[in-house]
Amino acid sequence: MLGLMQDFPLTIEAILRRSERIFSSKTITTQTVTGQERITFAALAIRARQVGAVLDSLGVSADGRVGSFGWNTANHIALYFGVPCTGRVLHTLNIRLFPEQLAYTVTHAEDEAVFVDRSLLPLFAQYLPQLSTVKHVIVFDDGSPAPLPDDPRVLRWEDVVGDQADFTGRVRDENTAAAICYTTGTTGNPKGVLYSHRSTYLHSLILQAPATFALSEVDTALPVVPMFHAMAWGLPYACVMAGANLAMPGPGMTPAALLDVMERERVTITAGVPTIWMGMLPLLEGRELPHLRRVICGGSAVPKSLSEAWRTTIGLPITQAWGMTELSPLGTVCTLRSELADLSEDEKADVRSTAGLPPMGVEMRIIDPETREELPWDNEATGELETRGPWIARQYYRTDEPGEQFSADGWLRTGDVAAISGLGYMRLVNRTKDxxxxxxxxxxxxxxxxxxxxxxxxxxxxxxxxxxxxxxxxxxxxxxxxxxxxxxxxxxxxxxxxxxxxxxxxxxxxxxxxxxxxxxxxxxxxxxxxxxxxxxxxx
Amino acid sequence: MLGLMQDFPLTIEAILRRSERIFSSKTITTQTVTGQERITFAALAIRARQVGAVLDSLGVSADGRVGSFGWNTANHIALYFGVPCTGRVLHTLNIRLFPEQLAYTVTHAEDEAVFVDRSLLPLFAQYLPQLSTVKHVIVFDDGSPAPLPDDPRVLRWEDVVGDQADFTGRVRDENTAAAICYTTGTTGNPKGVLYSHRSTYLHSLILQAPATFALSEVDTALPVVPMFHAMAWGLPYACVMAGANLAMPGPGMTPAALLDVMERERVTITAGVPTIWMGMLPLLEGRELPHLRRVICGGSAVPKSLSEAWRTTIGLPITQAWGMTELSPLGTVCTLRSELADLSEDEKADVRSTAGLPPMGVEMRIIDPETREELPWDNEATGELETRGPWIARQYYRTDEPGEQFSADGWLRTGDVAAISGLGYMRLVNRTKDxxxxxxxxxxxxxxxxxxxxxxxxxxxxxxxxxxxxxxxxxxxxxxxxxxxxxxxxxxxxxxxxxxxxxxxxxxxxxxxxxxxxxxxxxxxxxxxxxxxxxxxxx
Known part of the structure; x- marks a missing residue:
């Protein structure tokens, strides 16, 4: 017997609709090449609809892939919404990929259009001749004087922007593809993970949980992690959903520039790789960061010494998180449970040096690679970590079969070796190949x-x-x-x-x-x- | 094009699995007639599986309806999980209904079995002769000496409990019906709202958001609202999902008895109707409630004076919420937004006297009843409140057509008249129905x-x-x-x-x-x- 609830799809448009209605005056601030741009969520929704109208008018296929080659900016967030809300698929291009790999991903995804920040044009222009599927390149002016390439495909946003697309009901099936991100975390060619509206919605929702990011409308988030990384760890969507302001660093990714943004915008939560927090450490002294409440670190294991150095310098340890592109990417977050309140600071630091706890929506198990039997959660037994849940990949894009990484019984084989404690803290021991x-x-x-x-x-x-x-x-x-x-x-x-x-x-x-x-x-x-x-x- | 994410259903079993794995040592304390019972979430999962095995062994149909006639207890929570995890449908019976209405709902739902707390047997025995669809009555011993009715259908839990059902994969479609709750909020006979696994999962998830209940594993929740009211406002499922301890009041529903539980169990969050908080007010002085952080009040509008009296007495105003059985029930929660931080206490109290903000997952609009046009959110215009979202009913159980309340374009007509402010605060003005x-x-x-x-x-x-x-x-x-x-x-x-x-x-x-x-x-x-x-x- 089926329930009698509304058939209400979990879509990215629902996130945008909410933000527009409830959080229209929240803001996104972007550091540009020449200064700063501040727009409201109301303006974001308009810009997202303009992106949709541009894609419509350029004749991009109804489910066509659309690349983004950009910094962390409000425009990039407009693409996060504007592309999937029209039913198309956003492909966030990794600006640091080797040329052959980048061309491979664009061609493999068959991107029909790419949006590029003007300051990245000198880099992008090198790839452009190889990108045969790309029919349109739309350039966002970010104050850079970089010249436009002499290629008829290149258009300026200012010249094509106009109408706003009506998103209403364009995506009715929540399992519709929303975005694709290629992972280089495996051997061979990059592999595409194809997120759906449903997976994006649920992944965004869980970032409001106290055990993860505790995102709410009191926050201002600074996503340091580039937006071509696994949907920037969920922050762009989750902030717009929760009504949290966003502070976007644009091209200014030095520790000093980021700290300036953190002070000026009163950033409460930020996320990036260890290298960033290591580089920022010597600059923390004397900075005014009373609003900062959570520094999320992922991508690589966080050394205990780094987290402790932050704690002793500004009173805030680093919050470790673990994920994979295949996991949208959130797998675990290391928040301290109430049972651990009486540990010594050093013992707490040991717990913080683990990958942490899975949120609702991520299930974990560790498997003996020989016997394929599940191993106990005793913090001692180590085995291959497998995960499952509604925002975890079941297959790579354009592969005939799920392949070895996606074992037959519905779990993703992460390729990591881990132990798990009785409270659920997961500790990465190694890559299986490392x-x-x-x-x-x-x-x-x-x-x-x-x-x-x-x-x-x-x-x-x-x-x-x-x-x-x-x-x-x-x-x-x-x-x-x-x-x-x-x-x-x-x-x-x-x-x-x-x-x-x-x-x-x-x-x-x-x-x-x-x-x-x-x-x-x-x-x-x-x-x-x-x-x-x-x-x-x-x- | 569809995404390539795992086809992972959002089921109540997933909530139970998580709690068992991550939160096995969290507890549910129940006040019984004679004392107190404390069980862990690990024991809860066992009891839920025992409920499943009892239903299996009694031969209750695979999608049969199973009633509960009980206080707020750990056993009742075991029914919340054990019944739907087997694919059956939990029907929470309102112990305060008129006999004919109760018999109507049991017969309309075709309940095959009913679980009853022994202390409620004297009440239930009056109804029993009329309950012709009921083949089994299972009595939970709660310390009461009430005699067992002389009816061959009556069984003692102690006599039938034994094995544990294997829930794994019993419910594969997240739209499967999980529970039914009858609303008396309309004219005529009570009407059944049939919740699904999906709606229950999503409704539980949102209660972790800071803007709603901010539930996490640091909490201990006291659901005062009876568990036969709209799934007790989500707390039982949401607490087990979030790892929050539960303090269940059992039959002891006087303000003094509830305050004793709040002190002893260090309750952080509680929820009930205004009458409870009004009755508790004169007893607050001198009570030790430093852990209490949120007192949720719903069911009727909360007078400003009541909330302010709580604030001046213990420093904590009441948090108003609004919902309906048809909304699972959460529609809005009145938390103060950061934009309002500088208001005077009196102005804040005015905001707190509204129904509050819809969480992600609830969309609202107000409609001119004459023209059917949508009205602006200016805190002035009033119109009929309509809502939509994944945990909102689309039709009542066993009705051929959705009916007038479920208008053609997918919105539920609430029957309330409301105004909405620019920030999204909804204020109930009147009821269309009488x-x-x-x-x-x-x-x-x-x-x-x-x-x-x-x-x-x-x-x-x-x-x-x-x-x-x-x-x-x-x-x-x-x-x-x-x-x-x-x-x-x-x-x-x-x-x-x-x-x-x-x-x-x-x-x-x-x-x-x-x-x-x-x-x-x-x-x-x-x-x-x-x-x-x-x-x-x-x-």
Whole structure:
């Protein structure tokens, strides 16, 4: 027997309608090349409808893919709404991808139009000749004097904008595709994750929960994470839904510029990768941040020392979150449960160094890779982490079969190895592909990196496996020191010897100027492995 | 084009699974006739599965309706989960209904089994002979010595409980019916609102939003509102989802007993009708309630003076909410927006005396009843309030057609007249339908008029609501006698006492020469309300 409730689809248009009605005077502030733009949510809705009308008038297919190549701006948020509310699919292009990879994703998605920020035109123009599916390039003026490419496809927003599309009821099925984001987190070509209106709506809704971001209309959010990253971790949609103001950094992504925005806009919540918070740390002293209540950090594990440094400097530790493009991306958030209120600060910091708790809508399990049996939540047993829920991918775009990552019984295999505590705190031990297997024993490079980064002189550390004649593989540490610090290999090993089992110590250490990063800012272990492919470990 | 997200149904089982995994040590405390019972969420899940197994073993149909006739207890929560997780439909029976109405709802829903608290058996036994669809009555021992009725259908829970049902995947379609609740808020027979798993899941989810109840695992909730009222305003499901402890009052519903629970269990959030909070007010002084953060009040409008008296006594005003059985029931919650932070206390109290803001998932509009045009949100224009959203009814159970209340374009006509401010605060002005709301219960003035007009000496009767210090509203009867007849107030009340429940009798009677009429010859209740605006009801 079916219930007798309204058949009301969970769509992105419903988010926009609400914001327009209830939160019309909330604002989005954008740092542009030349200054600042502040628009209301009422104006955002108009701009989103203008985006829709432009796509209609250009004749973009009813379910066509539309790329965005932009900074974090109000215009980009207008695309987040305007494209899917017309039934089309927003493809957020990663501006840091290698040219061949970017061209691959645009062509694979068959993007018909791309919206580009003018200050990114010099970069985008390099790709443009290869983008054969793209019929229209619409340029948003952001104050940059960059010249327009000499290509008939290139149009200026000011020249094409006019009417507003009527979104009413365009998307009736909440399972309609809304956006696509390509993940580079796996081997081979980037793979497309195709979000639906339903998954986006539910993912946005959960960010209001106290256990996640606790977003509400009292907030002003600063999404530092680029908007081409997994829908910028849900913030653009969730803020518009919750009525939270948005402070968009535009091209100004230096720690100092971001701190200026945080002070001026009284930012209450922000989100980005560890590198950002590490770079901001030396600049925190003397800044006026009394409104800041949650600094979300994801993309890579947050070293305990980094979170503690924030806590001791401004009284606010970092809130770790874990996710994947395939998870929309939210998987877990590390908020402290009431049962842990009496822990010491150091014990609390240990809990904060885990990936945290899954919100309602994300189910987790850990699986023994050999037996495929589920393992207990005792904080000891480690197994491959699998997840399921309404905002988790079931297949990549344009693949005939779900593939290995999407196992038969409806769970996504994350490729991460994890332990889970009795309270539900998930601790990433490693990527399945990023463990060091030494003489039959697994060594967690993540744990070792955390220990190395616990040394006061160390800024960053990445551990990779190198071949070893006797142990098959041994850990090798790549270390970046903080400016002005010095540290020898022996000093580091002595430091580690008190914290790590003898057999888990790195066999050798390389001191580098920087750890190479991927296009999404993660440590590129692939590059390190290539760089040190011929390195001989000492006997 | 459809998205490629997991087809993960939003079911009540998903709520239970989560609570069992993440919140197994959270607790439900129940005040029983003889003492207190405290169980964990882990034990709740077991009990819910036992409910399922009992229904299976008794042979209740796969989608059969199962009644509950009980206080607010952990057992009742086990029914909230155990019945729908097996695919069956929970019917929460209103223990205060007239016998014929109760029998009507049980028979209309075709309840096959009913779970009854032993202390309610003396009441329930009166109805039992009329309940021809009911094959099994399962009695929960709550410490009461009430005798078991001599009826072969009556079973003791202790005698039938045993196995645990496996819920896994029993409900695959989230639109499956989960529960039915009959509303007496309209004229005529009670009407059944059939909730689905999806509507229940989404309604529970929104109660975590800061703008609604901000429920999280730090909370302990005390649902004072009876669990047969519109799924007890969402608290049982939402608390189990969010990991909030529950403090269940059982039969002890006096203000003093409730305050004892609030102190002892450190209750942070509670919900009930104005009469409760009015009765509690004189007892607040000297109580230790530092944990209390939100007192939700619904069912009738909250007088400004009541909310202000709470604020001046314990520093916490009452949070008004508005809903209907047809809305699962949440329609609006009156939390103060950040834009209003600088208002004076008196101005804030004025805002708090409105019904408040709709959460994500509830859309509102006000309609001119003549032109059917939408009216502006200017806090002045008043029109009929209509709502739509995923937890709003589209039709009553076992009706061939949606009916007048469910207008053609997908909005529910609430029967309330309202104005809405620019910020979205909804203010109820009047009801289109003619009902008296006494202590949270509807009294139909039409039904009462019919009974009065059933007296041989009465020519005409019109019943209006007058304000009452304790019950918020009480019925007041205006009566015109037939020529040459005489009748006293006491004679009329004696006549009615045989036909109407005690609490449904009018508090006072005025004998008039005629009932004022509108231009189309209908009773002008507006004129009567004006005429008796200053009339004091007798104590």
């Amino acid at each position: 463990l060091v297997k030494s003489g039959g024993e697994w060594i967690s490079s993540v744990d070792l990196e955390n220990e190395i980064m616990g040394h006061p002189a160390v800024a960053e550390a990445a551990v990779i496996a190198l071949p070893h004649p006797r142990w098959m593989e041994r850990p090798f540490a790549c270390v970046v020191l903080k400016q002005g610090e010095s540290l020898s290999k022996d000093e580091l090993l002595s430091f580690l010897a008190e914290r790590v089992e003898r057999w888990g110590l790195p066999d050798d250490v390389a001191f580098l100027d920087e750890i190479p990063k991927t296009s999404v800012g993660k440590f590129s272990k692939k590059t390190l492995r290539e760089k040190f492919a011929d390195r001989q470990l000492p006997d | 009902l008296v709301k006494s202590g949270g219960e509807w009294i139909s003035s039409v039904d009462l008029e019919n009974e009065i007009m059933g007296h041989p000496a009465v020519a005409e009767a019109a019943v209006i609501a007058l304000p009452h210090p304790r019950w918020m509203e009480r019925p007041f009867a205006c009566v015109v006698l037939k020529q040459g007849e005489s009748l006293s107030k006491d004679e009329l009340l004696s006549f009615l006492a045989e036909r109407v429940e005690r609490w449904g009798l009018p508090d006072d009677v005025a004998f008039l020469d005629e009932i004022p009429k509108t231009s189309v010859g209908k009773f002008s209740k507006k004129t009567l309300r004006e005429k008796f605006a200053d009339r004091q009801l007798p104590d």
